[in-house]
Amino acid sequence: MTERVTITFEDHVAQVRLARPDKLNALDPAMFAGLIDAIAQLAEMPGLRAVVLSGEGRGFCAGLDMASMAGGGSGIDLAARSHGLANDFQQVAWGWRTLPVPVIAAVHGVAFGGGLQIASGADVRIAAPDARLSVMELKWGIVPDMAGFALWRGTVRDDVLRELAYTAREFGAAEAQAFGFVTRIAADPQAEAMALAQVIAGRNPDAIRAAKRLANLEAGAAEILLAESKEQARLLRSSNQIEAVMANMQKRAPDFAD
Known part of the structure; x- marks a missing residue:
């Protein structure tokens, strides 16, 4: 972790903030390193059920800091895979998609270039009405x-x-929502993202992770249908699934185990 990215964790929800507000959270080498480290930490965080991703200051992320990155690609093998399917540059966006829990991006101000790609790695993107992309x-x-x-x-x-x-x-x-870059628009995208994350955190965490695995699956119908059946078989009659049923029947908040 570097000073470029911060993580706070409470009630099963992690808030991740790009923290370079004086530069509209533009991507420099330290920001890349901070994001890669944050994703790695979240992947191993006990009790994590949802992530809210946002930027400090006046915008989400203005994209590459061209001055700091000038010449930075010289000698780097972009075809090399350092994080599964992705290289380091791709990991800061693709990594959110590969996290086992849902990620919600709260977008305000600008999301340009690499900033838009980072937001696009989230499962859901909530944007301010005046956001520009x-x-x-x-x-x-x-x-x-x-x-x-x-x-x-x-x-x-x-x-x-x-x-x-x-x-x-x-x-x-508004165009971004119509195009598919944005899920929905909210006057306060951070508050909306947190509210959504809290709803998700109150669901069976095993089922949430299974749903994300299914949503991420890129395959033909036969493989997807089989994957659905296997995920459901693991969930049925598990302790958290039984707790979900009992909590609904007894009209109380569930108490899930992570």
Whole structure:
């Protein structure tokens, strides 16, 4: 962990904040390192049931800090895989998708370039009405390479994504929701994200993790159908599943074991 990213943990929910507000949380080498370390910590955190990802200050993330990253790619083998399917640059976005629990991004101000890709790694994205977003890489003569295309597949219509990638134009929250970059819009995205995280944290944690595994599965119908059956078989009559049933029948809050 570096000073660029902070984690607080309470009631099974981790709040992760990009903490470089003087630079709109722009991505420099320390921010990359901090995000990779945060994802690794969260993957091993006992009792974790949901994550809220946000940025301090006036925006979520303005993308690459081009001055600090100038020449930073020289000599780096971008094809090398350092984190399963991903390289270091991709891990800061793809890593949220691979965490075993749901991640909710609260987006305000700007989410440009790499910042938009990081938010796209979340399961759910809640944006402020005046948020501004952009697939900005072509402005700098490069392409999105932080897992964006993999994360946007299935949520953003292909021709819309092509237009935005080719032009690097900015768009607002309403367009972002229509395009599929944003799940919903809220006046206070941080509060909405926390409220959602608390709802998730109150559900059977075993079932939540199983649901995320199924949602992440990229396969044909036969494999997905079999995976559903296997996940359900593990859940049925398990202690947390029984507790969910009993809590509903007795009209009380459940007491799940992590």
